[in-house]
Amino acid sequence: MVSRMNRLDALVAIVDEGLRTLAAKPAASRPSPADAVDQAELEDRDRESSIALLRVNHAGEISAQALYNGQSVFARSHATRQQLRQAAAEERDHLAWCAARLEELGGRRSLLDPFWYAGGALIGLVAGAAGDDVSLGFVAETERQVEAHLDDHLARLPDADAKSRAILKQMAQDEARHGAAAQEAGGSSLPSVATRLMALGGGLVRRVALHV
Secondary structure, eight states: OHHHHHHHHHHHHHHHHHHHHHHSOOOOSSOOGGGGOOOOOOOHHHHHHHHHHHHHHHHHHHHHHHHHHHHHHTOSSHHHHHHHHHHHHHHHHHHHHHHHHHHHHTOOOOTTHHHHHHHHHHHHHHHHHTOHHHHHHHHHHHHHHHHHHHHHHHHHSOTTOHHHHHHHHHHHHHHHHHHHHHHHTTOOOOOHHHHHHHHHHHHHHHHHHTTO
């Protein structure tokens, strides 16, 4: 009964966190890497390119918040639950950094942010219910794919946008650390069909959020 109540509380917390994530201005626990970077004004074409790429990353961080919170609901061990929550806290930093840089550039968020959050929460609940080893393996594979995505965006980002580059580089470092920690904590390798489906889902977010 206690376990059920704890999980019900966690589900309520996911909804509450979702409302805060979507409606409120996100707050970071760490300074933005962009704060220490001098940035000249961008040309319109470069600014629009950076806005589109940052909107995609902002949407991805919306999903990450929901994903890790969803996984934590069914975490079997306290250590796994704490690891997921710590990762979610650092992803919240990423969200705040992307949101602030988008605002600075005069860009907007994805119009489908509620969908990205709901989808991430559902996937997180399913991954968490499969057991800690699968859930941690899911984290490791997710972060591996996100690293590849960030490398692609760093290559596509306008050379003149040093602030956005600093943000994406720090995000990539954090994602690599999250993935390695999940692997070391006992994350299991996922079936190839699962990794392909994850790649398709991530690709959908990137393609849609780039424009919508």
